[in-house]
Amino acid sequence: MHRNTYTVTIKNKLHVLWRGLRLIQQKIPSLLPATVAGALLKSFSPFITIYLTARIIDELFGAKSVPRLTLLVSLAVSLNLIVFLLQKGMERIRDTGNYRLLYYGLIEMDQLILNTDYENVEKPDFHLKKQKIEEAFQVKYSGIWRLPDLADLLISNLGTVIFSIGLAFPLFTTFSSGNRSFFNSPWLAVLFLGFILLSATYSVVANTRFSKAVFRKMGDVPSVNRAFSFYGKMMQDYHRGKDIRIYQQQKLIDKAYKDFQRKSLQTFGIEMAKMQARFLGTNAAISSLISGFVYLFVGMKALVGLISIGSVVQYVGAISQFTSGFSELIKSSTDSWQNLDYVKLYFDFLDTPNPKYKGTLPVEKRSDNDYEIEFKNVSFRYPGSELYALKNLSLKMKIGQHLAVVGRNGSGKTTFIKLLCRLYDPQEGEILLNGINIKKYDYQEYLNLFSVVFQDFQLFAFSAGQNVAADIAYDRKRAIDCLNEAGVGSRIRKMPRGLDTPLYKIDADGVDISGGEAQKIAIARALYKNAPFIVLDEPTAALDPVAEFEIYSKFQEIVGNKTAIYISHRLSSCRFCDNILVFDKGEMIQSGSHDELIQDEKGQYYALWQAQAQYYKENNEQAFSS
Numbered sequence: 001m002h003r004n005t006y007t008v009t010i011k012n013k014l015h016v017l018w019r020g021l022r023l024i025q026q027k028i029p030s031l032l033p034a035t036v037a038g039a040l041l042k043s044f045s046p047f048i049t050i051y052l053t054a055r056i057i058d059e060l061f062g063a064k065s066v067p068r069l070t071l072l073v074s075l076a077v078s079l080n081l082i083v084f085l086l087q088k089g090m091e092r093i094r095d096t097g098n099y100r101l102l103y104y105g106l107i108e109m110d111q112l113i114l115n116t117d118y119e120n121v122e123k124p125d126f127h128l129k130k131q132k133i134e135e136a137f138q139v140k141y142s143g144i145w146r147l148p149d150l151a152d153l154l155i156s157n158l159g160t161v162i163f164s165i166g167l168a169f170p171l172f173t174t175f176s177s178g179n180r181s182f183f184n185s186p187w188l189a190v191l192f193l194g195f196i197l198l199s200a201t202y203s204v205v206a207n208t209r210f211s212k213a214v215f216r217k218m219g220d221v222p223s224v225n226r227a228f229s230f231y232g233k234m235m236q237d238y239h240r241g242k243d244i245r246i247y248q249q250q251k252l253i254d255k256a257y258k259d260f261q262r263k264s265l266q267t268f269g270i271e272m273a274k275m276q277a278r279f280l281g282t283n284a285a286i287s288s289l290i291s292g293f294v295y296l297f298v299g300m301k302a303l304v305g306l307i308s309i310g311s312v313v314q315y316v317g318a319i320s321q322f323t324s325g326f327s328e329l330i331k332s333s334t335d336s337w338q339n340l341d342y343v344k345l346y347f348d349f350l351d352t353p354n355p356k357y358k359g360t361l362p363v364e365k366r367s368d369n370d371y372e373i374e375f376k377n378v379s380f381r382y383p384g385s386e387l388y389a390l391k392n393l394s395l396k397m398k399i400g401q402h403l404a405v406v407g408r409n410g411s412g413k414t415t416f417i418k419l420l421c422r423l424y425d426p427q428e429g430e431i432l433l434n435g436i437n438i439k440k441y442d443y444q445e446y447l448n449l450f451s452v453v454f455q456d457f458q459l460f461a462f463s464a465g466q467n468v469a470a471d472i473a474y475d476r477k478r479a480i481d482c483l484n485e486a487g488v489g490s491r492i493r494k495m496p497r498g499l500d501t502p503l504y505k506i507d508a509d510g511v512d513i514s515g516g517e518a519q520k521i522a523i524a525r526a527l528y529k530n531a532p533f534i535v536l537d538e539p540t541a542a543l544d545p546v547a548e549f550e551i552y553s554k555f556q557e558i559v560g561n562k563t564a565i566y567i568s569h570r571l572s573s574c575r576f577c578d579n580i581l582v583f584d585k586g587e588m589i590q591s592g593s594h595d596e597l598i599q600d601e602k603g604q605y606y607a608l609w610q611a612q613a614q615y616y617k618e619n620n621e622q623a624f625s626s
């Protein structure tokens with residue numbers, strides 16, 4: 001059972017590795033070949049010096065032939081130069097490739113967020129996964145972008161181990177037949193090899209332990225980072241600056257931040273540093289011990305005349321290359337193995353399923369806007385929620401109708417709009433467009449039917465014109481007309497660059513706008529889209545009473561033959577509508593015109609109307625009497 005899970009883990013990890021390498025090869029074809037070539041050159045280069053220096057020393061202590069010495073020195077210099085230049089060339093290709101990989105990897109995640117089903121965007125898990133990927137990247141550079149670096153380390157260290165074994169091989173296999181000294185005994189070679197293997201094994205164990213401990217400690221990083229970024233954002237966000245000053249929260253924030261820094265430094269930084277010092281100290285002691293033995297073993301062999309002086313340089317060099325190469329190989333292998341967990345996280349995120357059924361039916365383009373939408377026994381619960389946000393809703397929206405949706409907070413009004421636009425699909429019942437289930441239509445085409453100003457609408461730090469047109473290139477006259485209709489044209493004209501002025505101060509010449517102005521720009525955006533259905537969810541919440549009146553009185557004319565849906569808590573605005581739907585706890589409990597509904601004195605609409613009328617009366621009387 002245990003073994004089985006282990007095999008599955010290995011298989012999964014190898015699959016992730018294969019997928020990662022294939023992806024890199026497809027997107028940046030030069031990166032992996034340059035990495036492999038660079039790694040081989042890197043591992044080969046020290047051996048040129050070791051081998052040729054040994055030969056030069058032998059020549060100096062032996063025949064002293066000047067032409068041979070010249071040849072050896074020129075060979076050493078030119079080979080080193082060639083390898084160095086090739087290595088640098090590969091490094092350049094690798095650096096550019098790595099940069100492109102980083103860019104590609106991050107963009108790919110952002111693309112997913114922009115295009116995935118809306119349902120995913122509202123799930124906290126979805127964002128947590130992305131946060132983990134980004135944190136692993138920021139703190140340890142782990143993830144898909146580290147694959148080439150780790151491949152470089154693995155190949156170069158493996159190369160070092162292989163080349164050093166090749167160069168040190170004769171030391172353990174060549175014996176002088178006439179010499180019966182202890183240093184010529186194969187048993188000494190075996191003993192020495194045993195010692196090297198023992199310390200290498202220790203190095204494997206210590207490395208794995210250390211990597212695991214670091215990995216465990218890294219588990220604390222996301223929460224530490226989250227807190228750091230929380231404090232960072234809190235202090236940088238100039239919108240919070242007002243509250244901080246008015247309530248004099250500087251001391252509170254400063255103390256909380258310092259306490260957190262102290263705690264995280266203690267539990268994370270100091271403990272990690274201690275662990276590292278212990279590990280590095282033991283490693284340094286072992287490698288000095290090995291060096292001592294190597295010098296003793298090789299030196300004694302040379303002393304009793306079994307090997308040449310040049311060979312001392314060759315063997316000592318090769319064995320020390322082997323020990324450092326071997327320990328680095330182990331370290332890079334454990335790092336690579338753990339990095340695959342982050343690569344898997346990256347692919348899991350990219351593989352986030354899109355549950356929405358995607359239809360292909362084109363939406364008929366009608367110049368008469370003759371579209372009818374019907375909700376048939378629609379019920380809906382948000383994912384993970386037991387409660388119905390909408391229950392058994394049935395209604396028809398006919399072309400050109402002006403519809404108001406009213407009800408207390410949380411009664412399901414916005415949810416109704418979300419279902420209408422297919423941001424979510426109902427669990428029960430169906431929604432039909434001209435008699436066909438909306439799921440069967442091509443989603444993008446279906447979305448073209450709607451302009452919505454959500455309660456929590458968002459504008460972006462693009463230019464005012466681009467915000468209105470939701471595009472880079474757009475019809476300037478139409479944008480100005482829509483801004484005028486929404487009552488914010490004169491404000492935009494007064495901005496330093498008119499339509500081209502960036503909104504918000506993220507841009508150096510950006511302009512901050514008021515909440516009401518933002519709402520008017522959002523209305524202009526809805527008008528610019530010119531869709532057959534226009535939905536306004538609390539469209540005048542941030543507007544002053546005069547602007548509100550203007551918008552409502554003009555809307556009749558602006559909206560024209562479009563089907564309009566207003567969600568509003570101000571019942572006075574409902575009088576403009578043909579039909580009013582009253583929602584309560586997810587159900588539609590009343591519908592009809594204002595005049596009809598107001599007749600039902602036991603109904604919810606009457607109660608809401610009376611409550612509002614009473615409130616306005618009392619407040620106005622109070623305001624005007626003082």
Ligand SMILES: Nc1ncnc2c1ncn2[C@@H]1O[C@H](COP(=O)(O)OP(=O)(O)OP(=O)(O)O)[C@@H](O)[C@H]1O
Nearest residue numbers: 122382385389407408409410411412413414415416
């Ligand atoms: N993303 C969500 N996940 C879970 N429950 C939600 C979500 N959004 C809304 N709800 C719940 O669904 C119910 C209906 O919410 P909805 O936003 O549709 O109400 P509303 O009538 O528009 O309210 P308001 O007048 O306050 O805007 C509420 O109980 C709300 O808490």
